Amino acid sequence: MDEIESKLRQTAKQLLSEGKVDLLIGYRQGSLPSKTTPCFITQEQEAAELVWNSFCTNNLAVYLPGLFRLDPRSKKREQKKVGIVVKGCDCRSLVGHLKEGQVPRENLVIIGLPCQGMIDEKKIVAKLEGKEIIKAEEQNGQILVVDEKGQEIRLAKEDFLRDCCLVCQHPVPPLYDILIEGKTARQAVSDEYTEVKELEERSIDQRWEFFQRQMSKCIRCYACRNACPLCYCPECFAEQSQPRWVGTTDDPSDIMAFHLGRIFHTAGRCVDCGACEAACPMGVELRKLTRKLIKDVGELFGYEAGVSAEEPPPLATYKLDDDDEFIK
Amino acid sequence: MTNPYQPHLAKITRIIDENKARDLKTFELAFCDSQQAERFSFVCGQFAQVSVLGAGEAPFGIASSPTDQGFLQFTVKRYPTGTVTTALHNCQEGDLIGVRGPYGNGYPMQLLEGSNVMIVGGGFAFTTLKSLTNYILHPDNRGRFGELTVLSAARDPGEMIYKYVLKKWSERDDIRLILTIDKEAEGWKEKVGFAAPVLKQIDPSSKNAVAVVCGPAIMIKTCVAVLLELGFAADRILTSLEMRMKCGIGMCGRCNIGDKYVCRDGPVFTYQQLQEMPKEY
């Protein structure tokens, strides 16, 4: 067994047995070979089910605001101690929750894991050209895949990483109570926003055409929103009926209004964890939009979301030397 | 094939403010198409989808009685979060609105006929109970029912709806009418107290009797307890349920409680049926 995985299990077991956490959120093997699945464990013997591998893509921070929300029946807030397994990006989402007062720090035990980059299952599926994945596991920096014909295929992990991992600048969680060490994190790279720049260079018409084409795939299942750790509003503007901000049809203008409204709401907050795009069943390239905002927020306000728990967010900051260029 | 989604236009002929808070109005409607008026035949306890074109539609119990000729009534409470209720309250006399229905099972007349009837209504849930009471009191029908007792409960005198109807009922001798409010109020000469204890005071005989209870969940719960204590059988206690509905015809999939669709199998259920249903209402 992987050294990190065994350390993680030990840590989880100890936290549960010592009563330091009532609930621990981590990953376990999913029902399909190339998937892990989030798990919520409360018993120390369940710690043995935890896994840590290159398929731990879900951002588990998404569950935190809901766990600490006022219960609509009892009108009480959960006082549970929650342990959570986080990668760099998950942790940055969590930092956002702390800043926005959604999650009480004292109720959390953050178990940080240096991230080596996660696999994009969709890239493997594309590589297999329709053949089913029967087995998928990491072996010495390679992904060993067995297809339904029993054929073994070895893939270089680097070629099948998620796009967000390829530009990740914070593979190590910036905040943790326990850091599971053992493997060094993937080298942080400087994000050049290549694909954003490429879009910026296109004409307005071309960009509009691009976004329309992307949105034409959307079926309004709201998976992007629900998978996003920052979309924790109990009632989303897209579903409000009094007043109704956005129509609920599949008309392109309604769909566009939903996405633009939602994505702008994440400006200065989005950490590029890629959860929205990973959740989308239709392959809408949402990160093209979110990353443009990350780039803009960086350039305009010198701010990077989720890196520091202390630094105030740009929307809550007033700077005398702000050039207010957007309003001129 | 008739299109069940198509509303029929009806003109608002009268709007009655029902309470002091002015968030309860009764809308009296007449179908624009006289043939539709004839086609729209309903039994007490059924509901219809009422729509304001542009705002949407929502289900409301029919407050008028099948014996009322030439008009339909719906009593609507306005909620700040309710799109249709707000739009309806903004309507004026003379405006056109849409109606489709009637839907649901209605009160089981076979069970009620030949029985003494104990009606208990709380707040604005009295709508279909008004329909039922007026139906029973109609000269054509009165002989087919036994003794009729009606208990209407409201928070305070200002929230007691259908005062103009209650007054007429109180002048008759073939109905026993009891009114109650939660707390003492100036000038109030009727009963004071919640529906359940007042019901206990009234002590209706369960012999050959059927009870119909509509109101807030807590009121239904406490009144049903009293009725059971008084010996009413669970299958002779009726109530009407509310759930969010869209189609009204058992297709849109949202108003179910267990395997029963409130729009199609209800909204009227016996207490016995309710006991067999999951507690999700």
Place this chain on the structure above:
Amino acid sequence: MTEKILTKDKQKEFLSRLIKVYQVFAPVEKEGNLLFSQINTPEELAEEYRNTKLPPKELFFPHSEALFRFRKGQVIEESPNEAERVIFGMRPCDAKSLTLLDMVFNTEGFKDPYFIARREKTTVISIACAQPQITCFCTSFGGSPVSEEGSDILLFDLGENYLVKSITPKGQQLIDSLGGLLTDAQKSDLKKRDELIKTALAEMKSEIPTEGLKEKLEGMFDSPIWEKIHLKCLGCGICTYLCPTCHCFDIVDEAVDSEGKRVRNWDSCMYPQFTIQASGLNPRLSNKERLRQRMMHKFNYSVSNYGQTFCVGCGRCIRNCPVNLDIREIVKLISGKQEAGRSFQ
């Protein structure tokens, strides 16, 4: 009903002739997704595929459709006026789903004119599955990779030929209209077909315990399993929107200054607003109640109301769930046949 042979070199001609007479819908690769889409040339049909990303329900029950229009207080009827259509290349699980949707939209008491008009004008040509996916479990719910249920014509891919079997008079009529394009099937073809059926059934890898499922669920409304199952659910609409049998809808008005339309939109029991009342009261407050409703609706309530489980085992919800909440595992848990030593969370 007849069994004919369509040689693959005549497949294009076959489709071309259908396109001349019907609106033809078939699996098409669109922006990276395989979707049922109208084709105007045979070449548009995707070459090899397991199944489409979205089920065919939207061809009968679109995501959004106007029920009628209104202007200045008058209602203007929107008559469901559809052309004669053929859907080519459906899978048997999806074809079966249409028969389930019929039970919802075409009832004794009420008829949904929009759905029914489209159903009546559509001929369904399905292709039996030779290679089920690892997420396919149609056989667990009485289906089969080679089932005829819901299809008007069923094709078997025999390699160089298709064996074409008409299932309904509608299908027979279509086959008859093609005249000499199809030839009579020979004994050897039927033998090949039988081989295919055998292989396809043997290839079904996923089987879940479904015996007595409804009866078990009847006593499980307050079961603690719901407390656990929902924890990882994100509450999105993927499972419902990608499900061929989920049919819940919303009705809203889209209008500017009292001119507009009443629209029916897909809705999902997984959405928080699904059951919220004007008063703000919501009987299904959390994911727990919503997921329970979804499972109960499919495996219990539908059996009461229609005598059918509303799951055809297509596996779309499994493949596409962002948190790998696998409906098969839920069914196993309900049945008490969960793998030992593995807690469900």
